[in-house]
Amino acid sequence: MPIHGVYDNALTPQVHEYGMSDTISTIRDDFIALMGQMVEAHGMSPISGRMLGLLIFDGEARSFSDLATELGVSRGSISANARVLVARGSIMKENRPGDRQDYFRISDQSFEIILQTLTQRMLDISSRVHELSERIPSGDADGAGARRRLDGLSNFYQAIALGVRQAQNHLNQDQ
Amino acid sequence: MPIHGVYDNALTPQVHEYGMSDTISTIRDDFIALMGQMVEAHGMSPISGRMLGLLIFDGEARSFSDLATELGVSRGSISANARVLVARGSIMKENRPGDRQDYFRISDQSFEIILQTLTQRMLDISSRVHELSERIPSGDADGAGARRRLDGLSNFYQAIALGVRQAQNHLNQDQ
DNA sequence: ATGAATGTTCAGTTCGAATTGAACGCAGAT
DNA sequence: ATCTGCGTTCAATTCGAACTGAACATTCAT
Structure with missing residues (x-):
């Protein structure tokens, strides 16, 4: 379960502007968007960065589908990007008995x-x-x-x- | 004047292979090609890197035309890339009295x-x-x-x- | 059996950065 | 005046990486 249950898509990077409600989900969205930009300097794709951002912010493991839904991207993208992030050791894939979904969490190293x-x-x-x-x-x-x-x-x-x-x-x- | 007078274009990155004649111009070409690849990790264009490579290797100032000719790229590219390199402070533009050409040298900082x-x-x-x-x-x-x-x-x-x-x-x- | 959910694959599309090349303006030389 | 060499600009092109979405195989549930 994510921290606050429901999140909007984090598609638009935002600076802290006047009148913006500072809910935790807004901050989360901003962080995810920020990470999407930061990683490009390291030669990674935006989606990889957003995945990392989401997983860092939430801390706990999140499901494959959740990632696709909350980031608003195709399952194909999640699949491809997760593969390289796992290979790099940045995230870890978890599997739970009786649950066919893949879960990912940020690696502690x-x-x-x-x-x-x-x-x-x-x-x-x-x-x-x-x-x-x-x-x-x-x-x-x-x-x-x-x-x-x-x-x-x-x-x-x-x-x-x-x-x-x-x-x-x-x-x-x-x- | 460049170090050895005449150089081939440095278009193809090369590893040190059997039978390769180790002339200084071959090494120079390899270095230029290597720099072209390295800088991409820093978000710069290949041509910027090759310009840096050429200027680092030669040490002295080289003319605008020389850069275009020796790197085998258009003058438009040299113009554009030189502009950002100068702005960054990576290279310096020199002008000589009685010579309308622009010269560039690697900046010591x-x-x-x-x-x-x-x-x-x-x-x-x-x-x-x-x-x-x-x-x-x-x-x-x-x-x-x-x-x-x-x-x-x-x-x-x-x-x-x-x-x-x-x-x-x-x-x-x-x- | 049929269907639903899951992750992977791959051909197609999009998108932007890098580069080209022609047109241009400018300055000296003839 | 004309011409040539110089650097800049910009529209067009190329090129590759990122992403999509449909097809697929697999597994589990009904």
């Missing part, structure tokens, strides 16, 4: 995984750039500057990876 | 700016989520869990911002 993935990608880029740098023949005088700049870029990404890792530690620290 | 922008975006998201959390009526028992989870997300983004800022310091440290 959801954030952890995001940071882990991010760190990995940064390190990956760093090493790929470094490999290119090493392929520059060391005898080549013209290439010295290029190698220096490529190494700088490689260090750049490595530094980000370290920073993210520290964020990870920081978060684990206070649970 | 190029990396700095990326991190600054990233930090800003993380903090922005963090505060937007926190605002939503605060709008949840404190009397609402059902909302307590939601508020806790939203605050967790807000902290998450704040931690990333801190991590990135530390990366920034780390990089400034050794120039």
Whole structure:
């Protein structure tokens, strides 16, 4: 059961405006819409973000159909997006005896995984750039500057990876 | 003048394969192609990334026409992408007396700016989520869990911002 | 058996961002 | 005056990702 029983579709992102009634379902809708936008920066689809938003807000597990209904999207979309979110480890699929529906809940390592993935990608880029740098023949005088700049870029990404890792530690620290 | 005078177009991303001649122009092409792919994760267009790649590799300023020719893209694309890169502060436009061409070079604060922008975006998201959390009526028992989870997300983004800022310091440290 | 509910698949559609290319304005050169 | 080279603009095009919706297989209920 969702927190307040009935929710409107969360299709329109909204800023807090004058006269808007601040019901919890309005806030929920705003949050879901916000998450839909945020994740695009991480290369995910809007629906994935809205699903995450809904599941984070509600906390508990929600059914496949509920997701389709409350987000106002096709079952096909839920199916496809749930598959990648489960694969990523962001959400978990639950099945209950005597109930054929699939249920999904936000994974408790959801954030952890995001940071882990991010760190990995940064390190990956760093090493790929470094490999290119090493392929520059060391005898080549013209290439010295290029190698220096490529190494700088490689260090750049490595530094980000370290920073993210520290964020990870920081978060684990206070649970 | 570019480092080795003449370069092929860098249209096809390449891995280091058997039998590939490791000339500096091949490495350059690979790097440009790699940058074209990398920046898409940051929401920039491929051509922007390739321009950055070319300018980072060469180090010196390159002309508007050179960019169009060497990347094999239309002048319209160079114009549009250069505009946003300059606006972002990633590259700098130079003009030389007695030469009507525009020249571009990689900005020395190029990396700095990326991190600054990233930090800003993380903090922005963090505060937007926190605002939503605060709008949840404190009397609402059902909302307590939601508020806790939203605050967790807000902290998450704040931690990333801190991590990135530390990366920034780390990089400034050794120039 | 028939029907209803559930999740998956896939062909089709939509939609927007990226890119092109032609037209344009401008500035020097001939 | 004309021409050429330069960068900008904008309408048209391309291209791919996201989403839909119908068809399908499966399972359970009647």
